[in-house]
Amino acid sequence: MTLRYIPVMTLLLFTLPSRAATAHHAFSPVYDGSKTVTIVGTLTDFRLVNPHAMMTVDVVDKTGTHVAWTVEMPGLLSLTRHGWTQKTVTAGDKLTISGNPTHTGSARVAFKRIVLPNGKEMLDPGEDSDNAIEQQRRDRAKQRQQK
Amino acid sequence: MKQQIWIAAVCVLMIGCGQASQPAARTERAPRPEFSGMWSDPPATAVDDFCFMTCSDEGIARLNALLDDPANDSRPYQEISREAVRYQREEYIRPRLTPAVAKTFPLDPADDPGFLRCEPWGFARQIFAPHQMEIRQSDERIEIRYAEWDGRRTIYMDDRRPSGQPASAMGFSVGRYEGDALVIETSGVAANLAGIFPAWFNHGDQLRAVERYARTAGRNRLEMTVTIEDPQSLRQPLHFRKAWVWAPDEQIFAYTNCERPTEFKKAGNLP
Numbered sequence: 001m002t003l004r005y006i007p008v009m010t011l012l013l014f015t016l017p018s019r020a021a022t023a024h025h026a027f028s029p030v031y032d033g034s035k036t037v038t039i040v041g042t043l044t045d046f047r048l049v050n051p052h053a054m055m056t057v058d059v060v061d062k063t064g065t066h067v068a069w070t071v072e073m074p075g076l077l078s079l080t081r082h083g084w085t086q087k088t089v090t091a092g093d094k095l096t097i098s099g100n101p102t103h104t105g106s107a108r109v110a111f112k113r114i115v116l117p118n119g120k121e122m123l124d125p126g127e128d129s130d131n132a133i134e135q136q137r138r139d140r141a142k143q144r145q146q147k
Numbered sequence: 148m149k150q151q152i153w154i155a156a157v158c159v160l161m162i163g164c165g166q167a168s169q170p171a172a173r174t175e176r177a178p179r180p181e182f183s184g185m186w187s188d189p190p191a192t193a194v195d196d197f198c199f200m201t202c203s204d205e206g207i208a209r210l211n212a213l214l215d216d217p218a219n220d221s222r223p224y225q226e227i228s229r230e231a232v233r234y235q236r237e238e239y240i241r242p243r244l245t246p247a248v249a250k251t252f253p254l255d256p257a258d259d260p261g262f263l264r265c266e267p268w269g270f271a272r273q274i275f276a277p278h279q280m281e282i283r284q285s286d287e288r289i290e291i292r293y294a295e296w297d298g299r300r301t302i303y304m305d306d307r308r309p310s311g312q313p314a315s316a317m318g319f320s321v322g323r324y325e326g327d328a329l330v331i332e333t334s335g336v337a338a339n340l341a342g343i344f345p346a347w348f349n350h351g352d353q354l355r356a357v358e359r360y361a362r363t364a365g366r367n368r369l370e371m372t373v374t375i376e377d378p379q380s381l382r383q384p385l386h387f388r389k390a391w392v393w394a395p396d397e398q399i400f401a402y403t404n405c406e407r408p409t410e411f412k413k414a415g416n417l418p
Contacts, residue, residue, distance in 0.1 A: 026256030026345035029411035129191035
């Protein structure tokens with residue numbers, strides 16, 4: 001069983017691929033970092049490999065057609081450091097995935113965040129890093145203001 | 148009498164020579180600094196994130212100036228980082244390129260053979276590879292294995308010199324210790340790409356590099372500085388730096404699933 005496709009296309013300024021996602025080649029030739037798309041579907045395949053882990057998700061579009069979406073993710077190292085294992089998701093899981101779409105609008109997305117069947121949200125490792133750095137910046141600004 | 152004097156003189160010389168040679172015979176090699184083991188990405192800080200691949204001191208200075216400016220407190224880190232990246236690219240790298248290379252800098256990321264054909268990086272990119280770097284050290288040689296692309300290189304520590312080998316992707320590297328530092332000189336690198344990800348330029352086969360590695364921060368951090376010279380692409384040397392942290396629990400995984408792109412757009416914008 002698949003879930004209905006959620007046609008969400010949001011313009012996000014300053015959305016960029018994470019450093020982890022872009023380590024082995026540039027992101028910009030394939031993906032549009034200024035936009036985010038969200039898909040909801042059923043996992044059919046997950047390969048936790050290098051240089052990029054890959055998911056295939058069966059998504060039902062507005063017309064009821066099943067479309068196999070490819071989700072390109074950071075590599076094995078980055079994901080395992082952030083708690084991913086081959087068992088984090090299994091075929092048949094219903095997933096909500098957000099990421100950057102391709103320039104052509106094809107059924108492919110660069111992973112930014114995922115909501116697992118148990119409701120747990122997992123972020124692109126690069127977003128976790130960005131959040132940590134933003135916290136350090138707030139601390140640095142606070143120290144500066146206290147001087 | 149003359150004979151006795153000669154004998155005495157020879158004896159004195161022999162003793163003198165013996166004494167002179169003694170220290171050399173007794174000289175023990177200083178214990179070599181240890182770099183062996185697994186190193187990996189540092190924890191996320193603004194500077195280490197900025198230097199994820201590599202960076203210049205000028206770029207770091209620009210980043211810190213932006214971060215220290217109260218006017219930027221409300222700007223997202225990524226925006227500030229991009230501004231420092233642009234500065235580094237345009238104000239540090241570009242002026243050091245030869246006019247011909249500067250014209251095409253930065254190359255279109257869609258033309259990167261690593262992206263188009265899954266072609267592993269050459270030396271000038273591989274030494275800045277993120278993620279793990281495993282060092283195996285012996286008296287004669289050092290083997291370095293990088294997680295990215297599963298790149299491997301050998302550094303000869305036995306004073307051998309290049310002897311007309313054809314240029315290769317990783318070149319020919321010889322190393323020595325200077326105090327606690329490991330210094331590596333590399334030449335014989337085949338023409339390929341250089342720069343700071345993803346702003347590449349074409350370098351020639353006369354590229355030479357001097358890397359210097361030293362352990363800092365209680366020996367748990369490995370800092371590298373490198374000077375790159377290339378008469379074909381550079382008017383002045385480029386100086387870059389990068390760091391890793393001690394990561395004995397990490398491992399290098401197989402790198403066997405590179406996927407060639409099925410769709411892409413040329414002239415992708417750089418940050």
